[in-house]
Amino acid sequence: MSTYFLKMNGLPVADTFISNDYYEVEEMKTKLTYPLVSKRFHGASSREVDLIKNPGQLSRFSRKVFSFYGKKCTNAYFRQKNYVYFQRFIEGEGMDLRVNIVGNVITGYFRKPKRNDFRASGSGIVIKEDLPIEAIRVALKTYSAIGKAMLGVDMMKDENGKYWIIEISPFIGVITPIQMKVDDVPGCYFLLEDGTLEFKKENYWPQELALRVFFEQTYLSSVEEWKKKHIDPALRRGSLTKRIGNS
Numbered sequence: 001m002s003t004y005f006l007k008m009n010g011l012p013v014a015d016t017f018i019s020n021d022y023y024e025v026e027e028m029k030t031k032l033t034y035p036l037v038s039k040r041f042h043g044a045s046s047r048e049v050d051l052i053k054n055p056g057q058l059s060r061f062s063r064k065v066f067s068f069y070g071k072k073c074t075n076a077y078f079r080q081k082n083y084v085y086f087q088r089f090i091e092g093e094g095m096d097l098r099v100n101i102v103g104n105v106i107t108g109y110f111r112k113p114k115r116n117d118f119r120a121s122g123s124g125i126v127i128k129e130d131l132p133i134e135a136i137r138v139a140l141k142t143y144s145a146i147g148k149a150m151l152g153v154d155m156m157k158d159e160n161g162k163y164w165i166i167e168i169s170p171f172i173g174v175i176t177p178i179q180m181k182v183d184d185v186p187g188c189y190f191l192l193e194d195g196t197l198e199f200k201k202e203n204y205w206p207q208e209l210a211l212r213v214f215f216e217q218t219y220l221s222s223v224e225e226w227k228k229k230h231i232d233p234a235l236r237r238g239s240l241t242k243r244i245g246n247s
């Protein structure tokens with residue numbers, strides 16, 4: 001549903017093929033571009049994400065998925081049964097870029113795969129560096145379309161420099177309030193009405209910010225009013241600019 005939702009809203013979600021029909025998958029298998037990134041609806045830290053390298057491998061895979069018991073997965077309690085979800089493999093630097101937005105507070109970081117793997121999330125290699133403005137813009141548009149208190153948007157940059165959304169998460173794993181660093185300084189960006197992203201040396205637990213935004217959006221105003229005030233004016237201006245605050 002999230003994939004269709006992103007697509008319908010004109011957001012750059014990685015090209016995805018979804019099917020619940022064994023015969024449709026068989027018919028498509030020579031028309032798809034390999035490798036395919038196969039994902040299951042459950043699981044985090046790359047545990048349910050695999051590569052399918054050619055049509056033969058796809059057939060073996062889908063025979064298991066569309067079998068009576070479904071395909072065994074990493075998670076012992078779920079099987080992949082009667083659905084396939086394939087994304088185009090994004091060729092590029094191979095880094096996964098997470099932007100997390102809670103209200104007008106923006107943080108994020110990069111993750112890199114371990115050697116010999118293509119999967120970055122869960123690798124433990126986190127690089128806290130300044131975020132590209134274009135990725136922030138994509139994440140803000142996505143956050144506005146979803147219209148909830150918090151959203152993590154994972155993106156990858158392709159060989160032409162375009163950012164593609166590979167996953168969105170309403171909740172993210174958090175083990176520290178330091179969710180971003182710019183020039184080694186921990187902090188976060190605040191989105192101002194005029195499209196300025198002001199970097200401040202302030203750190204928050206995202207859950208606490210999310211609770212605040214939830215109360216604001218639910219009891220003090222509505223999501224629509226809230227977005228009109230905090231997100232839409234900046235997005236409408238078309239260009240975002242960074243500024244270092246707290247100096």
Ligand SMILES: Nc1ncnc2c1ncn2[C@@H]1O[C@H](COP(=O)(O)OP(=O)(O)O)[C@@H](O)[C@H]1O
Pocket residue numbers: 014037039043044045046047048049087088089090091094095096111113118119120121154156166167
């Ligand atoms: N379309 C894609 N192209 C290339 N690599 C991908 C693609 N989708 C996911 N990956 C890699 O696999 C990892 C896990 O995928 P993701 O969909 O984010 O699942 P998870 O919920 O486990 O984090 C990502 O961190 C990324 O490195």
Ligand SMILES: [Mg+2]
Pocket residue numbers: 045121154167
């Ligand atoms: Mg992910």
